[in-house]
Amino acid sequence: MKKIILSAMMLTGMLTFAQEGKLTVSGTVDVYGTVNTIDGPGTPGLLVDSPQNATMFGLGMANTIFAYETGKAGAVVDLAYGPRAADAAGVNGINQLYAYYSVNDKLTITAGQFNTFLGYEVISPAANFNYTVSYLFNAGPFTHIGAKLDYAVSDDLSFMLAVTNPHGEFVTGYGSGNAQLGAQVGYKGQYFNLAYGADGFGATDQLYLDYTGGFDISETLYLGINAAYSSSSDAKSGYQGAALYLQNAFSDSFSLGLRPEFFQYNGDANADESVTAITLSANFTLTENLKLIAEGRYDSSDDMIIENTTAGAFPTEDSVTAFTVAAVYSF
Template sequence: MKKVFLLISSLFAGFGAYAQDSTATSGKFTFSGYMDTYYLANFNNPKSQSNLGLNGSNAGNARAFDQKAGQFGIGLIQAKAMYTADKVDAVMDLTFGTFADLGNYGNNIGLLGTPGSTALAIKQAYIVFKPTSKLSFTAGQFGTHIGYEVIDAPVNFNYSLSNLFNNGPFYHIGLKGQYTFSDRAYLMLGVVNNVDNLVDNNKKKGLIGQFFFSPVSGWNVYLNAIHSNEASADVLNPNNTVAVSADKASYTVFDLATTYQITSKFFLGLNAATGMQKGDFQGGGGPTESKSWGGVAVYTNYSFTDKFGLGLRYETFDNKNGVRALTDAAGNGASVNSITVTGNITAADGHVLLKPEFRLDSYSADKFEKNDGSLSKSQATLGMAAIFKF
């Protein structure tokens, strides 16, 4: 591992030296990153020290990344290099650690078929070509446009991630184009491989889109969508004719994310999404069904000083149809209401963020393990995250 980090450092150092030599004539090089560590206490005191809850015999899906309780954990370590010029940008965004693996789960198996692929370290890797000041094209692996929250801990006000984020998608691999009408409106359209996966599992491609507009100063609105064929490749029967068509499975999400900076201290945000999936949910060549899920999250935070703020997130998420991974302890579809209160403390000239956080998740049925072996519909956690950024 030490050799890997030395190699990465050498590559970035070399790229930085080249960029510094060419900045005056061609572009600008920047290098940034962060790391985070956390501790969470779970009031249910589960013997497994897990915040995930139970889902039959398997782990549940109650938390995206902060999955351990009663112990210290390392979240994510990021090293991001970016080169920007008039006609082209390039981004190499590498991440390491538990959260990096979870966020990049679709890249676990490499092209050689072995687990633990080095592709897990690639959070983003893309090139932006800018033919004009209004038109750009992006190719490679890039973070999803769907949703309100992102994987980067310094960017989100809350440390723990919402159920809307947890149900994805996380990233895409493909090509997208963006046209900027003005500083208050743009349109993005793209073609991508199937969702959260390094390799396309069929010959179909997904379509993505985003329309941004700002009605007034301080108010931003993002209308997002994705439609993708998520079936495995066509299955042939013994007569070499198609028995199960990939056209019978699809994944569609419509998403709204909006923010409003009401005053210099008071902020409001909203994320609402609905998803529809079509496929054989029973397995074994069962009937094709269409099932839906959805959720809404409301965000508000207030900056008391330039070094301390307090934020509240309320979210409701409905997966009673069982189409997504969020289920109760019996493995059935469920709904959940979550309240998260997070403090933001800035220290060390802005390089350190401390985030004390309380979160309460309440499910529609038994979900969480208690210390005596019984189950509970709710779970409360309290902890602190420390983030260093540069």
Template sequence: MKTITFTNIVKKVFFSALILPSSYFFAQENEEKKKFSFDGSVDAYYRYNFNGPNKNEEGAVLAPPTSFANDPGFALGFVNLIGSYEGEKVGFTADLVFGPRGEDAVFLSEGSSNIVNQLYVYWNLNDKLKLTFGNFNTFLGYEVISPTDNFNYSTSYMFSFGPFSHTGLKADILLSEKWSLMLGILNATDFTEFNPAEQYSLGTQLSYTTEKGAAYLNFIYGKQGPVDTDDATFQADLTAGVDLNEDVYLGINTTYNTTDGDGFYGIALYPQYKTSESFSLGLRAEYFNTFFEDNNVEDENVIAFTLTGSYTVEDLTIKPELRLDSASSDIFTDPDLVASNNLASFLIAAIYSF
């Protein structure tokens, strides 16, 4: 799990595909019996700080303590290659990542050859029950690793504090046309390759979907440490989105995480407006707070506004983005490397999907 401080957040992050309604996973009678697909993306960006340093000097804070898009100047994202096979009853997904964003996304992969983001097999027992076994992206949260599935290119604090991926066994159960349930037994969060301390978590997701939107109520509970521990983590998370009309969409994510009195909570709104077939404008407005059982350690919070444009031409998407972060403590630095409580930055990203 990520360290719960603004000044020492770990940058090894998991995540990848959007959480879809559980009903999506069940085979339909009119689909092909067998199907192999291959897709993915590549991305790069340019980043500049208006009131902060733009070169890597000792003591310089170049970006908010969130995941990805943190390097100054022209920088690389990643190559994401996804192969999947869909049979009548069974199938698999192999999701591989290469590059800086991929290195940050895959747990404990820095300096290693580990490039696996997701790797799982599934079995549709019937049209109402699907079992998935292996390493899959988390069911909590609004944002994901892949820049193709996020409207904003930079990521939120709630995303960056995780969780991001799990290894285990989960069951997707279709309860009705609109309601579905997921139940899972999982390794400790972010320990996706193996289970070093023989600790497990229980996860569940209750989802409700309609033609205009969906809502997901998520829970996870279990011991999360790399060594045996008596302290269990509990996290509750609500993610929802609705089309207000043909051009306006509103998303929301709120989460609460606690381990032995320490933890974090937050809320973010994601309004988006489609101005034309090729251009949309979206805002992420987030409040994030960390808290501690020790009364001698003050809570820390941050308010962040991220305004993103999205212009699409064929399979290429260009995303200019303005971001303003304001914290309750001096977690940033100004151009003279003096501690500061705010940072204004700009980036422009290019994302190609195939």
């Protein structure tokens, strides 16, 4: 009898908890097939920063996001598994894990592990038009651990300030001298981003400047832009580059996009080494949840640094052409 009463009390508490807040579950699953023009398995940008892991058929990642919100506060647990997640999402299958509090309609405080505010592309392929990722995406931070303040002045203007650990390591216990500071100004869909400090790879003064934005050229044609610059006097390293995202929707179920990109390394070790990549992607919406991405990509570098795998999949290649078909399911 006591067990029955206890069970009823627990069930009542669970129902009350569910009624007070809102729990949502979403996620993605992606798989692919790829071929290229060299004698090797690698394909640039396919699995983020480890092209040597790309095989003829392969798995991307399984991503499940649990979000709970009640009143002014909420929490997000974003789990990601698979080769793509292992490259970019950190350790232990955690892509994001954070809590937030809305002080008012304009100010929100967030603390935990969250994806970077830098760059045009994101880790999940469901949110990108292209399946492969750019060199700019690979070079910049993926995820941060720390706290940030978001302030929306209006629908057009917003500000963000962040204090985080160095993004290259997913651990705690850093001293105050090893922090990374971040800031963002957003205006009418154009975002100017800055990060400065320790990067977790040996630099203590790494500077990141990033512009991400875009414009609707017509009702169906869109132009996205990403330009970035990074440098460090301490580590004598950095990069600069730009990518365009030209996308046209021919119908509700078919879109075509072109992404030209130029990327150059700076620093003593690889000064002025550069690579150019041109990616053509066709997006087919098969159902409300399933899309197919067919992609052709050409990478070229006189310095033979394609994907920067000088000791990996492309030790002697100055160019590579790859063809990829990916299926991305969202729920």
